[in-house]
Amino acid sequence: MxxxxxxxxxxxxxxxxxxxxxxxxxxxxxxxxxxxxxxxxxxxxxxxxxxxxxxxxxxFAAYKQVLQQQLFLGAALNSAVITISGTALSLALTVPLAYALSTRSLPGRNLITTLILFTFLFHPGLIPDYLLVTRLGLQNTVLAIILPPAVSVYNTLVMRAFFEGIPEEIKEAARIDGANDLQILWRIVLPLSVPILLTIGMFYAVWFWNEFFTPIIYLNDLTMQPLPVLLRNILMSARLNEYLEYDAYTVSPVATLQSASVLLTMLPMLILYPMIQRYFTRGALIGAVKE
Amino acid sequence: MSQFMSAATTRVGRAQRSAHSSGGFSKRVRQLGLAMWKHRWIYLITAPTLLYYLVFKYIPLYNAQIAFKEFQPLLGIEGSPWVGLQNLEGFLNSIYFGQLMTNTIFFSGARLVLGMPIAIVLALMLHETRFAFFRNVVQTITYLPHFLSWVIMFGILLMLLSPSDGLVNEIIKSFGGEPIAFLTTPNWFRQIVIGSDIWKETGWSTILYLAALLSISPELYEAAAVDGASRLQRIWNISLPGILPVIVLVTLLRLGNILQGGFTQIFVLYSLPVYSVGDIIDTWVYRSGILDFQFSLATAVGLFKGVIGLTLIMVSNQLAKRFAGRNLY
Amino acid sequence: MNKRLNEIFKVALVVLALAVVLTACAPAATPTSAPVPTKAPAATSAPTTASSQPVAAATTAPTVVPTKASVPPTTVATEKPVDLELWAQPSVTEQGPPPADWIAYKIVREKLNINLKVVLTPTGADGEAKYNAAAAANSLPDIMQMVSASQDNRGTMVRLQKLGLLGPVTTLLPLMPERVKTHYDDPQRMKMGQVGGVQYGLVEPPPIPKREGYVIRKDWLDKLGLKPPTTLDEMFEIAKAFTEKDPDGNGKNDTYGVGGFINGVGLGDRFDFIMGGYDVPGLWDLRDPGKIQLNVRDPNYPKALAFFNKLVTAKVIDPDWPTLKRDDFRAKWKQGKFGIMWEDFSALASPSNYVTFDKNFPDGEFVALPAPKGPDGKAWYRVDTSLSTIWAVSKKAIDAGKGPAIARFLEWTATKEGYYLLGFGEEGKQYKFDKDGNIVFDGLDPKQVWTAPESQMYTQLRNNLIFTNTPQELKVRYPAYTSVKGRTVDQVQFLKFFQSQPWVAGAHLQVINPHPKAADFNRYYNENIIQFALGQKPLNDQTWADFLKGLDGIGAKDWETNAKKDLTDAGFMK
CATH class of the missing domain: 1.20.5 (Single alpha-helices involved in coiled-coils or other helix-helix interfaces)
Structure with missing residues (x-):
């Protein structure tokens, strides 16, 4: 001993x-x-x-300068809208597919896997995407930001791997009790998968939160732009400020502004993560199963 | 029953082959129909996602035919003249083609071979520590660098590595050594790229492995402890096999994207003196963009990367099946 | 069931609710998406061809329109207002676009019968990507500023024109006599807006040409008892002294002679004054008016590189130069890291920039130097490319008969009303005139004046559409600074000195089309030049000949031939 x-x-x-x-x-x-x-x-x-x-x-001059921007509140709100709706949409689309692919007996499962893997490997690039989004008339709407990247193949397959880890017997037992797949997903698989749902949800959320390229491309109205775009613009202007004629709008050097804005963007995640972490305790799952 | 089902599953992919065994054909169709009916709820809830794939992934892929065309916006996608592989020629015939491929594969390969094991080790350590609070602190702090942009990373690296006043070079100088221009010396650049990437992303990538570790049943560990297994044995025999599916999956997917060399990082960090070891496919395509509006070249190179990725993922998928008993299906 | 499970259920409920909402939404999206690939292109191209007649009609009409065009409001007011969408680069990137209740919108609507909408596009590569995408979908706006990540505004215009997306502006020019007089009066410059002899671009006056120059720390010179250098060799000696003799007297060996970074091809235009001493500044050799070739073919070019290499091996140049970005470079000179550099006049001496240097070094002083002479007594400051903003009109807009409305708007921007409103805002709010007619701000609400961040959204178009560098503008845009010790630092003085130096006239180089394999060619060229400069590659006759041979191997000769053709076609060479 x-x-x-x-x-x-x-x-x-x-x-x-x-x-x-x-x-x-x-x-x-x-x-x-x-x-x-x-x-x-x-x-x-x-x-x-x-x-x-x-x-x-x-x-705190740099923080002040960023926070005092007229567009700041609006941009933060836009970011929140994009992140929350985007994450919800992504999860709502990812979970069923991941569940379907984790059902080994599902006819067509391999076909679907192949088809989505195909889209994972082949990236058509900006122009083909843009042509689609404009034809659908989605430009200048939030949908143009959250719909095209809604489902990530990577996240789907990761989630599937976790769903597959749930013992088949539990599901089978429910099936014998007369539960259909919807009920099994709802009552058994999801409650047992909280850590991975949170993880994947966080992956999506962070992605949406940081995204700046598609808003720049698809949103013409500056007042619709999310935080990363605004921060980029502030930095850009701090840089151009070197060329500016009269007294600066900037009271901080570029490097300071850059660091401050990055820390500000981190902040929500810094708050969110420990909250998520509560669910990351060992045995959270199995304890639930036993009850 | 399950045998029928797997037969039905493979059917979908091999429709032609089974077609000639016409004797059992109608029977098989019925069985397939039955199997599908049994899973009707799954199809129903999956329908929106599949529709999403059709619209937002496959229509752009259809649009990607501009890779083989001289795309003229006024003529539209179908109307633009067909030019075959001409858009790709500039890339394939580039005097730097070999170098671009080597550098790209080197960077993504190194990230895979070095970055992943480190992330796994860190996840295991986080899982093993008995101090919950310490674990939470380490976890939270280590994932923060993920949020730093590469522009900021460049500032940090310059502060550390600048030959005129960088911290590392100050130390070298104080020992009487000659300062090293890490960022502009070909012999050092790759190490800097890989090292900074590992520093930035390791914490973030542990999240996945931790989630996998947490879904291992504690009873397994308890049983092992009772059997007198040492800590290392428990890691080796329980933890690692427990997260193997995730490891295999991540490896395979990363292999599929082997020709994505990490554009933003390279773009910010590289400079002319280190192009020979730093230039990757994406930076080259970016610099070519001034010519043709990037309409077709970027798309063509994107498809080229897809073909390579597809080949690689197919081969490694077979290998994974053989050696790890796991694959993407 | 415990608490946790309850929470889990809540999460699940939300997810599922969304899934349901989505199932409701998704089918709604499909009908529009179904016919996407096949029908739509045809539909968009059809009207373009159908409505090509109005253009022909418009071509004959405008010549008769007299100068009155600047005040046409009453005649057009009865017609349906014309919608104009305008894409511009912002003057101040972090501030928003003009608000919907902007007074200029109102005036333009009432007086010109135009519903104007200003969209501010992102700068640099992001902006170019946005234009690319819009071009691909044929959804460019009516009037737009050409944007280029590589500073090649004309290149963007030519590419858009080749795709058939731009309309000629020839017919619009006679409709805006005042604007032509103030903005488009230089026929040489307007050639940059032509493709195949047809005017597609409206080429603005360049935003302050020849604005950069060669400067040195005078206080360091004084401290070491040195005279300002006139030749490159003297500069080298001074750089050595600046590096080794502790010019700031802080007792530490922490200064360098020269500082800089790479901006542009080869060693970049920031070191071109060195190449200038060897008579080879810039990429192209323009000395023979009937000929054009790459400067590297001149035997002086390797000599210039050898001189640069001397700076590197003697360690008198800040070793960060190959990787430094502009911001880092500027932070460094403000911290007194080096004493000789090439800098923009405003970045150097505008009050907001100079104040930080002034606080660090109250005795510090930069003086401008004339172009240093090389061994043969040659000296050039740099190549003056005078990059202009170029505006273009989409073919869609011309086809839709919006040409006259565009001209009406542009003409208005050159009237007194439009000029001051878009350039400075509302009189009495954002600015006012003093008795000499200068623009001043005293006595106005500091939250509303022209310089206040809150007012920037009203004048976002000023730098790219309005200003023409009049003395009145220069005075208000580039004020002088009084240093801590009472010295006057006048940035305009720097500018004037820089402009008085010998610059190679190279504005017309813009019409040269890029090398067909630009990515390969540029990399080969830049990489080799820098390897020679750093000494990573030995510089001798053999290696240099090999370099030139390699250059020809990737089509340098053809490019030179094409360059000559481009210049000849554009009328800059016979």
Missing amino acids: KTKWREEIGFQILVNGFLLAVLIAIVVPLWRVVMTSLTPLDLYNKSGVPAFMWPWDWS
């Missing part, structure tokens, strides 16, 4: 030491980004970004 303990302690030291090393490797450069976003203009121009600053030296 004693050797067991010793082994366990040694193992934990190894594991946590490794994690600590990883943590440091990640935090150091990241810390730099945070510091950059907080460096006051004068200091930045004098000596660049310092390795450490006391909180009373921090400058």
Whole structure:
């Protein structure tokens, strides 16, 4: 018993030491980004970004500048709309397909897999997509942003792999009880798949949240643009600002603005992730099954 | 019953072959009909997704025929004159073709071979630590770099690696060494690209493996503990097999996209002195775009990449079936 | 069932509810999508051919229209208003487009009978992608600014024209005499808007030509007791001193002589003053008016590269130069990292930019230098490409008979009313005149004045459609700065000095079509030049001859021949 303990302690030291090393490797450069976003203009121009600053030296000028944009609130709202509706739509379309593909006895399953894999491998590029979206009359609507990329083959197949991990016996038992596939998906598969639903949901959400290219292409109205586009424009103008004639709109150097805007975009995810993490505890699944 | 079903399944793909065994044909059709009726609910709920694929994936693929045409907007897709593989010729005949392919495959290959194992190890470690709070902190912090854009990453790298005032070079200098221009030296550029990509994406890619680890039944671990298996044995015999399906799946899909070399990263990081080791297909296509509006070239190269990806995924799918007992189907 | 399961059910419920909504939506989308690939192209192309007659009609009509065209409001008011969509690059990218209740919209509607809609397009590659996509779907707007990621506005225009998407503007010019007088008066410049002798582009006056120049830290020179360099060799010696003799006196070995980054082909135009000393600035050799060839064919070119390599091996140039981006470069000179550079006059000396440098180095001072002489006494500042904004009109708009309305609008922008409204906003709100007729802002609500962020949406068109660099504009756009120590830093003085230097006239080079294998050619050219410059490749007769041979191997000769043809066709060469 004693050797067991010793082994366990040694193992934990190894594991946590490794994690600590990883943590440091990640935090150091990241810390730099945070510091950059907080460096006051004068200091930045004098000596660049310092390795450490006391909180009373921090400058929130860059954050202020981003947040004070007239278009900021609107853009944040647009982003929220795109992210929420996009994620909901994506999940609503992905879950049934993933479930269908996880049903090994489904006639046509291989055919469908092949057909969607095909679209995973062949990317027609911008122009063929654009021609479709304009013919459907979707340009200048949110649908142009959320519909074309709604289902990701990668996410579908990953979700399928998890669905396949659910023991067939549970489903079979339900089937014997007279449940149809809809009920099985609804009552058994989904409740057992919360971690993967959240994971895939998060993949989708992050994707929609960061997307800036399709809004630029499909939305003409600047007031419809989401946050990443606005932030890009702010940066672009901070850059052009070097050419600007009269007193700047910018009170912060480009690098500072860049870091601040990136941290601002991270913020919602930073809040969301720990909430999701609650469901990422070991045994969450099986506990539910047993009940 | 299940035998019939698998027969029915393969039928769909091999309609012609089974057609000549006309004796059991009508019987088989009936069985197929029965099997399909049994799964009618699945078809019903899957219908919107399939419709989505038809409209938003296959119509663009149909539109992608502009790859073989000299696309004229006024003539439309069908009306534009057919030019065959001419749009691809500029790429295939490029004096840099070989180099572009090598670099592209090198980068995506290295990401796969180096990046994935590191992500898996990190996931395993996160799974094994007993300190839940520490795990949450590490997890949350390590996935953050995913959100940094490559433009910001360039700033960080410059701050670390600049030969004039970069941190790493300051250290080298303080030991009396000569500063190294990491970002503009061909011998270093690849390492920088791969390293920075691993730094940025590893945390984010652990999420998937962690989710897979969490869906392994704790009873398996408990049973192993009772049997006196060591930690490492448990990882080797339970954890890894438990996430093998996900590993195989991710590997296969990544292989399918082997010719996607990571455009944004390269585009931001590369510079003329390192083109020989940094230029990839997508950056070349981007630079060619000034010529033809990228109407057809980008589409043609996209399809070319698809053909390679398809071949690769087919072969590796067979290999995966043989060696890991897993494949995409 | 516990709490968690309840929550799980809630999630599931939402997902499923959405699935149901979607099933309801999806069929609605199908009817429109079904006929997509086959019918639609025919439908879009049909009206274009059908309505080609009005163009012919319009060609004969306008010549008689007199200068009165600038005040036509009453006559058109009875007709149905014309919808005009205009795509422009914003003047201030992070600010929005003009709001729906913009006063200019109202005036244009009432006086010109036009429903104007301004769409601001993204800059750079994103903007080009947007144009590409719109072009592919034949959904370009009525009037648009040509956008190019590679600064090749004319190239974009030519490509759109070749696709048949642009309409000629020849007939519109007589309809806007005032605009022609203020904007399109230079026939040489207007040639950049022609394809095959037909005018497709409206070529604006270039936004401040020759605006960059060669500058040095005067305070460093003074400290080390050195004189401003006049030749490249003197520059090298000074760069060496700047690197090694601690010109900022901080006791640290942390400065370099020269700083820069790559912008453009080869070593880029930021180092062209060095190539200029060897009489080989830029890509093309234009010295012989009847001939055009690549500068690398000149035996002086490798000598210039050898000089550059000397800067590199002597470590007197900031070693980050091959990978630096513009922002990093600018942050560096503001931190006093180097003393000799090439910079834009406004980026250097506009108050908002200079103030940071001034605070760091109150005694710091940049002075402009004339083009440095090479060993043979030659000196060029750079090639002046004077890139202009080009506006074009879609063929769709011309076919729909919108030509006169477009001309009416453009003419209005050149009237006093249109010019000030679009360039500066409303008088008394965004700006006012002082007694000398200068534009001033004092006494106005600082939240509303022309310079306030809140007002930018009203003048988004100013830089690309309105301004013509009049003295009045320059004065208000480029104010002088008084330094911490009371020195006056006048950016316009820098500009004037830069403009007085010897520049190679190269505006007409825009008409040269890119190399048919541009991606390969440019990479081969740029990569080799930089390898020679860095010493990654030894520079000797043999390697240089090999480089030229390789260049010919990917069609350099043909490109030179084509360049001559392009220039001849456009009327710039005989």
